[in-house]
Amino acid sequence: MESKHTVSVLVDNEPGVLARVIGLISGRGYNIESLTVAEVDAEAHISRITFVTLGNETTINKMISQLQKLVPVKKAINITLDKQGIEREMALVKVVATGEKRVESLRLSDAFRAKVIDTTHDSFVFELNGSPVKIDAFIDLMTPLGLSEISRTGVVAIARGSEKL
Amino acid sequence: MVSAQLTGAEMVLQAFEDHKVDTLFGYPGGAVLPIYDELAKGKNSIHHYLVRHEQGAAHAAEGYARSSGKVGVLLVTSGPGVTNAVTGLADAMMDSIPLVCISGQVPSHLIGTDAFQECDAVGITRPCTKHNWLVKDINDLSRILHEAFYVAASGRPGPVLIDIPKDIQFQTGTYIGPETIKHKSYRPKLKASIDNINEALKLIVKAQKPIFYTGGGVINSGNAAVQLLREFVRLTGFPITSTLQGLGAFPGDDDQFIGMLGMHGTYEANMAMHDCDLLINVGARFDDRITGKVDEFSPNSKKIHIDIDPSSINKTIDVDVALVGDVAHVLEDTIKLWKSNVYKTDKPAVKSWWSMIDKWKEKDSLGFNDSKTTIKPQFAIQRLYELTKEKDTYVTTEVGQHQMWAAQFYKFNKPNRWITSGGLGTMGFGLPAAIGAQVAHRDKLVIDIAGEASILMCIQEMSTAIQHKLPVKIFIINNQYMGMVRQWQELLHDKRYSHSYTDALPDFVKLAEAYGAKGIRVQKPSELDKGIQEMIDYDGPVIFDCVVDENENVYPMIPSGKAHNEMLLGDENEDSEISDEGKVLV
Ligand SMILES: Cc1ncc(C[n+]2csc(CCOP(=O)(O)OP(=O)(O)O)c2C)c(N)n1
Ligand SMILES: [Mg+2]
Numbered sequence: 001m002e003s004k005h006t007v008s009v010l011v012d013n014e015p016g017v018l019a020r021v022i023g024l025i026s027g028r029g030y031n032i033e034s035l036t037v038a039e040v041d042a043e044a045h046i047s048r049i050t051f052v053t054l055g056n057e058t059t060i061n062k063m064i065s066q067l068q069k070l071v072p073v074k075k076a077i078n079i080t081l082d083k084q085g086i087e088r089e090m091a092l093v094k095v096v097a098t099g100e101k102r103v104e105s106l107r108l109s110d111a112f113r114a115k116v117i118d119t120t121h122d123s124f125v126f127e128l129n130g131s132p133v134k135i136d137a138f139i140d141l142m143t144p145l146g147l148s149e150i151s152r153t154g155v156v157a158i159a160r161g162s163e164k165l
Numbered sequence: 166m167v168s169a170q171l172t173g174a175e176m177v178l179q180a181f182e183d184h185k186v187d188t189l190f191g192y193p194g195g196a197v198l199p200i201y202d203e204l205a206k207g208k209n210s211i212h213h214y215l216v217r218h219e220q221g222a223a224h225a226a227e228g229y230a231r232s233s234g235k236v237g238v239l240l241v242t243s244g245p246g247v248t249n250a251v252t253g254l255a256d257a258m259m260d261s262i263p264l265v266c267i268s269g270q271v272p273s274h275l276i277g278t279d280a281f282q283e284c285d286a287v288g289i290t291r292p293c294t295k296h297n298w299l300v301k302d303i304n305d306l307s308r309i310l311h312e313a314f315y316v317a318a319s320g321r322p323g324p325v326l327i328d329i330p331k332d333i334q335f336q337t338g339t340y341i342g343p344e345t346i347k348h349k350s351y352r353p354k355l356k357a358s359i360d361n362i363n364e365a366l367k368l369i370v371k372a373q374k375p376i377f378y379t380g381g382g383v384i385n386s387g388n389a390a391v392q393l394l395r396e397f398v399r400l401t402g403f404p405i406t407s408t409l410q411g412l413g414a415f416p417g418d419d420d421q422f423i424g425m426l427g428m429h430g431t432y433e434a435n436m437a438m439h440d441c442d443l444l445i446n447v448g449a450r451f452d453d454r455i456t457g458k459v460d461e462f463s464p465n466s467k468k469i470h471i472d473i474d475p476s477s478i479n480k481t482i483d484v485d486v487a488l489v490g491d492v493a494h495v496l497e498d499t500i501k502l503w504k505s506n507v508y509k510t511d512k513p514a515v516k517s518w519w520s521m522i523d524k525w526k527e528k529d530s531l532g533f534n535d536s537k538t539t540i541k542p543q544f545a546i547q548r549l550y551e552l553t554k555e556k557d558t559y560v561t562t563e564v565g566q567h568q569m570w571a572a573q574f575y576k577f578n579k580p581n582r583w584i585t586s587g588g589l590g591t592m593g594f595g596l597p598a599a600i601g602a603q604v605a606h607r608d609k610l611v612i613d614i615a616g617e618a619s620i621l622m623c624i625q626e627m628s629t630a631i632q633h634k635l636p637v638k639i640f641i642i643n644n645q646y647m648g649m650v651r652q653w654q655e656l657l658h659d660k661r662y663s664h665s666y667t668d669a670l671p672d673f674v675k676l677a678e679a680y681g682a683k684g685i686r687v688q689k690p691s692e693l694d695k696g697i698q699e700m701i702d703y704d705g706p707v708i709f710d711c712v713v714d715e716n717e718n719v720y721p722m723i724p725s726g727k728a729h730n731e732m733l734l735g736d737e738n739e740d741s742e743i744s745d746e747g748k749v750l751v
Contacts, residue, residue, distance in 0.1 A: 012350055015299065016287060027292050065476035071296040071316055071351045 004033065005060045005080040006052050006087055006157045010165060012072040013039050013047040020070055021049055030055060030063055034089075034132075034154035046074065050156050052132075057081070075165055084160035090153045091135045092117075093126045097146030105145045112138050123148070168341045173303055173334040174199035177267060178209050180310035183343050186238050188229060188604055189213045190222040194242025195282060196269025199334035214604060214633055217625035219246050221597040223253020223324075224623065227262045228601025231584045232559055234387060236263045236318050237601065243269045244282030247328075248289065252591060255293035257324040259588025260410060261385055263317040264324035266294075272332040273301065286328040295323030300330065303338030311343040320353030321474040322385055353473060357488035357495045362502055365445075365469045365486045372443035372467075373514035374521075375403045378426065378455075381410030381587070382448020382472060383492050384580045390414075390493035391580045394447060397500055401510050404522055406434035408449050409572055409587045417576030423522060424531075427455040428723050429569040432530035432732060433522050435721070438463050439729040440521070446470045448492045451482040452588070453750075461728035471495050530721045530734055531573050540690050542567065542642045542713040546574040546614065549640060552697045559602045559611045561585065563595040563619030566648035569719045571614040593622030599637040600629055610638070610701065617643040617710075618667045627680040630706040638700050640709045641673060644717070652718045657725075657748055677708035686710040725750035 011017045018037055025032060033052040040048045053060070060078050067076040079085035093114070095105045102122070109116065109126050112134070118125035128138055132155055139150060159165065171179060177200050181189070189211055193201045204213055216222040219241045226237030237257075241250050247268040257264045271280040287297045296316050298309045309327055317325045369375065377398055383390050391414050398405050398421060405415050406426040415422050424431030426438055438444065444466045449455070451470075456462040459481060468484040470477070471492055478487040488495050502508075533543045546567075560575055561584040562568040568585055577583045584602055586594040595613040603611040613620075620641055630637050650665040674684030683703050687696035687710070700707045721732045726747025 015301070016291070016297075019288070020291060023291055062476070062480060065478070065480075069321075069474065069476045071348075074350050 002054055002056055004052055004054055005078050006050060006085065006155055007060065007064065007076060008079050008157055008165060009049040009051075009067055009076040010074045011047050011049060012074065013045040014072055017047065017072045018049065020072065021067065024066055024070060025051070025053070025063065028063065028066060030059075034152070036154040036156050050079075050154070052155050077165060079157040079159065085157055086160060087131055087155050087157045088129060089132050089135055089155050091128045091138070092151045093128060093139065093142060093147065094123060094149040095126065095142050095146045096123045096148040098122050101145045105142060108138075108141050108145075114138065168339055170337055171340040172199070172337050173300075173306055173329060174203045176306050176310065176338075176340045177329070177334075178203050178211065179340055180307065180314070180343070181211055181238065182209055183311075184236070184314045186236070187211055189238050189240055190216055190225045190229070190601065191240030192216055192219050192222060192242065192246060194246050194269065196243035196246075196271060196331050197240060197267070197334075199331065200240060200267070200269070213240075214600070214629065216597065216629050218623065219249035220252050220593065221600070221623050221626045221629065223250045223264065223266070224256065224591070224594050224597035225601035225604070225626075225629075226264050227253060227257050227260075227594075228561060228584050228598030229605045230262050230264060230601070231598070232581050232602035233605040234581060235605075236265055236314060238265045238267070240267045241269070242282070243271055243286065244284050247286045247326075248284060251290060251293060254290055254324045254326065256586050256589040256591045256594060258293045258295065260586065261322050261381060262324065263322035265313050265317050266324060266326040268326060268328050269334070270299065270328045270330040273330045274332070276330065286326065290326045293324070294326050297326040297328065299328045300333050303333050303336040306333065306338065307340045307342075308346050311346045312348050314343075315348055316351060320351070354489055355473075355491040355494045356498065357471070357490035359498065359502070361486055361488055362495070362499050365488060366499065366502060366506070366508060368443055368467050368469060368486065369401065369445070370508050370510065372403075373511055374441045374518045375401070375443040375445065375515065376437050376441045377403055377405035377445045377447060378408075378438065378449055379405060379411045379414055379447045380408040380449025383411055383414040386448065386473075386492035388580070390448075390491075390496060393493055393496035393500060397496055397503070400500070400503065402512075402515055403445075403510070404437055404519065406430070406438065408452070408455055409585060411449060412572060412583045413577035413580045416578040418578060423526070425572055427452075428457070429573065429719050429721065431573075432528045432721050432734065433525035435723065435729040435732055436525045437522055441466045444468045446472070446484070447496070448472065450474075450477045451480065453481070456482060457723045458726055458728045463729070528734065530732075533717070536714065537690060539714045540688070540693060540711060542570050542644060542717050543574055544690065545642060545693060545711050545713055546570050548693050549612070549614070549697055550575045552694065553610060553612065553701065556610045558582065559584065559599075559606060559609055561595045561598040561602060561611070561613045563613070563615045563622075564590045564592045564649075565616040565619055566644070566652065566717070566719050567614055567616045567642035569649075570642070575614070592616075592619035596620060596623050596637070596639060597626045597629075599639070600626055600635055603630075603635040603637050604633070612638045612640050615639050615641045616648065617641050617645065617670055617673075618647045621671075624676070627677075627682060627706065627708075631681045634705075636703070636705050638707045638709065640700070641711055643670075643673070643710050643712050644715050645670070646715055648717075649719070655718070657743055673708050673710035677706075680706075682706040682708060684708050684710065686712065688712040
């Protein structure tokens with residue numbers, strides 16, 4: 001059965017490494033739903049790439065072993081399979097509204113613990129952290145209230161507990 | 166030398182020396198002139214072979230590598246130089262051949278400006294190299310050069326590319342010797358877990374209908390792997406079949422060898438694969454030419470898979486025991502455990518398995534209707550084999566029917582003697598690959614078994630052969646057709662031979678002479694042996710135009726989308742239906 005999987009990849013942070021990882025994924029016919037990348041160990045020059053893709057467990061496993069074949073890839077795991085995996089995303093959401101709708105958007109944002117980081121007379125920019133599902137729900141609620149623009153970071157993920165990738 | 170101040174161009178040649186490279190295939194151009202200038206200074210012992218097209222350089226490096234077990238090295242200029250080499254890099258990637266390709270790049274400050282002869286070499290070659298580098302700092306160059314040789318040759322071998330901007334070739338920096346440099350993360354696993362080997366041995370002891378299925382990984386692993394494979398196969402007494410790339414790892418004329426398997430494999434090999442209860446894959450990758458229809462592939466067997474590439478495990482076929490490691494290392498441990506536990510096979514069961522196989526052999530699936538008047542292509546290769554088998558002959562091929570007949574009818578008893586483009590199936594491979602093999606083995610007989618269509622794809626390398634006095638023999642199975650294409654059109658497209666007739670062919674004898682080689686043409690079976698002998702005896706390159714029956718097809722054949730036990734054995738069962746699902750496969 002196809003479902004979303006979140007994969008974390010530790011790589012040597014060298015030129016072209018992202019292109020290599022992404023090229024392999026698209027070259028073998030998979031799609032990427034979201035992608036984040038940043039250096040996580042400045043001394044050892046290691047970056048962590050996290051991406052979300054659609055597939056069944058077997059195809060994701062095959063993708064992971066292909067990724068592990070890349071020379072600069074140190075490790076790759078399917079965080080979704082790890083029941084303890086934590087996934088978080090941040091979104092900036094702009095809502096343009098006045099009157100009732102404006103008040104309602106502010107009230108809802110409070111329920112989601114979103115922060116207002118910019119205000120004008122007819123707009124808000126909310127900052128929201130949480131699971132992708134929570135962000136989707138927030139966006140759904142804002143749509144009728146004057147949603148005008150969204151920017152999302154894409155998922156970052158980590159396993160719970162003391163174990164290290 | 167641990168460190169020294171050198172220019173980038175000097176570093177390249179110093180690294181060649183440090184990695185014991187004495188052979189280089191290349192073609193000059195603006196962006197590699199500093200390196201060519203170093204070559205001209207003659208301070209080193211590198212032989213540069215000037216090719217006539219960069220695709221030729223890559224295939225020659227492949228032929229050199231495959232026939233010698235060393236890394237093949239090529240040097241090309243930026244832009245068209247490197248794009249021309251791409252086919253060869255992709256070919257080496259598919260067949261796991263270690264190559265180091267050095268490409269020139271426009272100077273650093275012009276990168277990204279659409280400069281003259283600029284192309285994104287690392288971008289273009291990323292999917293067809295094992296790894297590649299763009300050098301941005303002279304002080305990274307020596308490390309990258311050493312990493313390149315390490316990555317190309319270790320683990321599952323493959324091609325790598327280093328793109329060096331021209332300004333970096335001129336700059337001076339610190340060269341550090343290979344002793345002190347270690348790749349920071351790439352460490353392929355060589356030994357399989359002993360527990361898994363014991364699992365495998367349990368299956369081997371119990372097996373009643375076992376078979377070894379071996380591939381190019383055995384050859385890549387090296388001579389030790391070949392010897393250990395031979396020892397283990399003899400210890401067990403099991404039948405052994407091989408992929409196209411694995412031919413020669415086990416002697417082709419040995420009684421335990423039941424022929425090549427796969428799309429054009431023998432009846433006995435494919436039937437045994439289908440019916441076996443234990444399949445021992447040694448260094449092969451369950452390629453689609455081998456498996457046929459995946460859901461019906463070897464349905465009743467337990468499967469053991471030895472492979473150095475973990476991503477090959479369960480990629481297309483799920484296996485019961487995976488032994489991830491280098492073939493030689495794994496087989497060494499396997500044999501040790503086998504001996505120390507005094508394991509035995511189920512002899513009576515294996516004996517009756519052999520009698521089943523012998524029944525299948527009686528079909529004589531490679532049989533063909535010989536003729537007194539026209540040369541049958543199979544006959545031509547049989548004669549070529551008979552007349553050259555006493556010599557230590559190296560055979561390369563182009564791609565098509567002739568390639569399959571060569572695999573079926575030429576028997577290889579040693580590894581590294583058979584050099585063919587399997588994964589990519591590159592027409593034009595054979596002649597430059599033969600040149601590379603001849604460079605590695607100056608005194609040996611090297612033959613490119615060719616098709617009249619394929620040979621024209623890299624025919625320009627005849628000049629290379631003449632210039633460097635490389636006496637390669639090109640044996641053209643001339644059937645006037647892109648025979649393999651014609652065969653598929655016959656079977657799948659109601660004999661509509663769309664553009665597969667090779668019209669307007671050159672006169673190959675005159676063509677040979679134009680290059681300064683010898684041309685021989687034979688049209689009658691009775692004159693074949695004499696012609697072949699003349700070819701062998703001639704001290705120089707030969708183009709042999711062997712005019713053969715136009716209509717022969719390669720059998721047996723597992724048509725696309727069919728299972729191993731649905732093989733076509735000859736022209737009589739040609740009209741067996743191929744499903745639409747099968748037609749879309751290649
Ligand atoms: C570069 C390239 N282009 C196209 C093909 C497709 N192809 C495979 S075999 C073949 C025909 C080869 O003809 P020839 O060299 O005469 O060999 P024959 O099959 O007749 O022995 C073609 C066109 C290929 N393998 N490689
Ligand atoms: Mg032909």
